[in-house]
Every structure is written in structure tokens, then in C-alpha cells.
Amino acid sequence: MSMKSADAALRATAPARAAAPVRTLARPSLLASLAPALLGLVVPGAFLVLWWGVVAAGVFPPSVLPSPFTVAAAAFDWAFGDPQNGGYSGTLAQAIWASGQRVLLGYAIAMALGVAIGVPTGASRLMGHLVDPFIHLLRPIPVTAWVPLSLVFFGFGFKGAVFLVALGSFFPIVVNTIEGVRGANRSLVKVGRMLGARGWRLLWYFILPASLPSVFVGLRLGMGISWVLIIVAEMMSVKSGIGYTLLDAYSFGRFDVVIAAMIVLGVMGFLSDRVIVAVQSVALRWHREVSIHAEQ
Amino acid sequence: MPSNETRDSDAILRCERLDRTFVSRDAGENRVLQDINFEMRKGEFVVLIGPSGCGKSTLLNIIAGFDRQTAGLALIDGRPIAGPGPDKAMVFQDYALLPWLNARENIEIGLKMQRMPAAQRTETALRFLELVGLAEAAERPVYKLSGGMQQRVSIARALALEPKVLLMDEPFGALDAFQRAIMHKELVRIWRATQATIIFVTHSLEEAVFLGERVVAMTPRAVGLTGELRIDMPRPRDPLSPEFAAVKRRLFEMITSHLTEEVAVFAE
Helix, strand or coil: CHHHHHHHHHHHHCHHHHHCCCCCCCCCCHHHHHHHHHHHHHHHHHHHHHHHHHHHCCCCCCCCCCCHHHHHHHHHHHHHCCHHHCCCCCCHHHHHHHHHHHHHHHHHHHHHHHHHHHHHHHHCHHHHHHHHHHHHHHCCCCHHHHHHHHHHHHCCCHHHHHHHHHHHHHHHHHHHHHHHHHCCCHHHHHHHHHCCCCHHHHHHHHHHHHHHHHHHHHHHHHHHHHHHHHHHHHHHHCCCCHHHHHHHHHHCCCHHHHHHHHHHHHHHHHHHHHHHHHHHHHHCHHHHHHHHHHHC | CHHHHCCCCCEEEEEEEEEEEEEECCCEEEEEEEEEEEEEECCCEEEEECCCCCCHHHHHHHHHCCCCCCEEEEEECCEECCCCCCCEEEECCCCCCCCCCEHHHHHHHHHHHCCCCHHHHHHHHHHHHHHCCCHHHCCCEHHHCCHHHHHHHHHHHHHHCCCCEEEEECCCCCCCHHHHHHHHHHHHHHHHHHCCCEEEEECCHHHHHHHCCEEEECCCCCCCCCEEEECCCCCCCCCCCHHHHHHHHHHHHHHHCCCCHHHHHHHC
């Protein structure tokens, strides 16, 4: 009874609140949440249909432009076929591993050197004057132009491929690291000095974290270039890997395998970029949040 | 009388005949500070006030060690200031917290640079967060905190260094009027609790009169400091009281009477 009257009194004192519409965040339907992904499939789907149509119409001989189904069959055989059958059957994993380890090692070297050279170059004026011009002189030389020297110094095979990958991805990483350090928020550097940080402690605890957003730009660009260069290296000087398979298939007129290899390269590049983006989204959570706040 | 009183040995900060001239190609020589003599004793709360361009931030930056005087002496505890360091902790207008650290870590990083052991760092950081009323926010990322809360973290970071002087460069300029009023009261409380020596730079008369034990006025292109006002009004001060308004008026007149005509016209 008393409860009821209290309840009534509450309602009487707060009519506006009772009348106010209750706003809830509507949970998006499954279809709505899938829509972007589905939309993303529209253009590739249309492309496949076009491809298939061109092949069916006989615009090019099927030996040069196989249909999507032929390519899918070749890719399947490449991935899961019995290696006893010879040819490319069942060798995809090996090819990915061969290319992948070269990319990973070359990229790791580029990352270590790029950051190790980029941070002091960006932070110290003297280092900048010493190193900057050299980097910007070397950078415009296409990495493919290094192939002859690479062959002389590292020979055919693993080392030469790693060298080309490291060299190519080094430049975007080092340049973006330098820029990131130079552009590091000046007031954060001031804070570091005020807190008593000097030398490498200032670099490590204040300047490097502040420059990470730019470093990650370099890391993504570098990874993209890595996959370009591993193919160049494998086409020119190595006898295994996806790039080698691609060139080999071309010389045998197996364009189904050539196209399958291209698709594998696209997927590998895409996946490795996703890995970096995933690391970045954890490491730079603060940066994303700060940027979002800045936009408000 | 006050200047004689502070000329004794417990002066923690002393500037003597300080000059700062900026030379630039297009503007030529710009004498921002000229013959500045200034002293502070331990535990004092001094407000530096003046219109834009009067050199108050330049003076603060010299004391902080971020800038260097062209001539004259700047001494802390009798020793010349040579570069920034934790004995002259600064609270910046833009807070300047490290966005990749949480509130507690932002305080600990300073202690880490002082090579304090980890356990003691955490304990100290939490103690100072408590002091500024942010004990609950210790583990929150700083970018999720409001402007007022971020400035509290920044104050805690500076105080945890146990600086000889705490330098505050228009620290509440980015806050709205209500948050600013709260922070003024909080700062007075924190100052009393820690007995810190504070130099507070502002261009707000109200802020100066509310906070300062002593307000030092500066004006652009002046030789020396423009004037000084000791404020003995009891605390807590009421910004809406007639006494407060009277002090504010005196301060305003002290500054504007020294402004060159051109600036004074704008001030009116």
C-alpha cells in the first residue's frame, strides 16, 4: 500500500521523464552487419562473370586465357594434388613457405635497420645531415637495378632474394621513421626532457612511441614492396617459390597456373597487410582514439 | 617592503637583470624580457600576469630550462638553471600527457626517469593521484578522461617529481568556466597540502586574484617587471565579493596604466 503510493508520488513528480521516449540502441540485424562484406563481393563477382564471358566468347585462345573454372582447378591441384603426379601438383605449400621465409627475413632486416637508422636520423640534426642525403640519393634507384650487384655479391638463391626484399622495404620504413620522429609532438618531447629523460631514454620512452603512427605507415608500404621484390628475385635468380613457379608455368604455357600464382600473391600480400594492421590496431589504440577525439 | 623581505637566503628562485632578445631575419631584434629581477621564497604561490606578448611565458620557459636568457642570471637554489629537469616541473596548457599510457603510468614514467624502483613508483603515483582526486581513474587511458581530469593527472605527474618549483603555463586555459572554477579551488587545496612553490602564468585577472599570494604583472616592451601586488585576502576567496572585485580593479589598473597607448585602447 505504502509502496504503491510512493510509486504514484514518484510518477507524479516525474511525469516528463515517464513520458520521454525510451531510446535504445537498436542492435543491427545480421543482414545489415553483413551488407558491407556482401557489397565488397559484388565487383569481384562481376569481374569473374566478365572474365568467364570473354573466355566463353572465344576472344582469346583458351590456352592463353583459361576460364575461371580452369584456374580454380589448377589452383586446387597446386594446393592439394598428389605430388606423385609431378608438375605443380601439391607444391603450393612449399612455394608459399619458400617465398614467405625470404619475405619475412628480408622484411625483418629492413624493419630492424629502418627503425634503428631512422630514429637517430630523425632525432639528431647531425645524424640527419649525415644520413639524409645518402638515403635520398639511393632511394630513387629502382631496386630491380640492384639485381646484377646482388647476383655478384649474394649469388643465386636465398641470400640474394633476402637482400632485394630487405633493400626495397628498407626505404619506405626508414623514410617514414625519420619523418615520424621529426614530426613527434614537440610538447611530448619537452615533457620527456622535463621528466629528466636524456639520450636513448628520451628516444625510447617518448620519441619512438610518439612516432609509431608514421613508422607503421612505412611498415605497411614496406610489406607491399616486399612481395613485389620477392617475385622479381625469384624470377631472376631463385629456383623455388611462387615467383619461380609463375615464371616456370609461363615458360610451359600453363597460364592457368600463372593466373593461380597471381591470385596466391594477391592473397599473401593482402593477408600480410592484415597482420600488420592488426598489430597496429593494438599498438596504436591510443592513436586511433586520439584521432577520433580530434575529429569531434 | 616585500622585495626586501624576499631578498633573504630562503629564496628558492632568483632572476637577476634577466634579458631575453629574440633575433629573427624579418622582425629584427625583439627584446621580450629586459632587466627582470624576480625572487620567490619556498612555498610561495606567485601568479605572473600580463597581456599577450608581455614575456611571461618566455620567463617561465627560462625558469623551466626550455629557453635560455640572453643576459643576466637565473638561479634555482643558488645554482644557475642549465636545461630542463624534474626540479622545475611544468604543467602545460595542453596537458601533454603521453596518450599511450594510462593515468598511473603517466605519473610513473617521470619517476622511472628518476630511477625510482618499480614498487615505490606505483605507490607514489597512486598517492599523488589520490591527492588530485583521481584515485579511481588510475588505470584509465588518459584520452578517455575529460580536460579537467587530464590536467589533474598532469599536476599529479609534476608534483610526484617533488620539484623545487612547480611551473604552470596557463594550465586551465582550455577548460570551460565551471571546470576552471573547480580546478582553482582544487589547486589551492593541493598547494596547501603539499606546500609546493608555484609560479602560475595567466592573463586572467580573476584567476590571478583567486590564486595568488603575490601577483607579478608584466607588460610588453617594459623594462623590468611592471608591478607587484600582495594579496592578503583570506581563503577561500569569493570571486563575487566586493573585496575581490576591488583587488581585481587595482590589478587591472596597474597593468593598463603601463600599457602603451595603442595597446591600452584595445584593452578598453
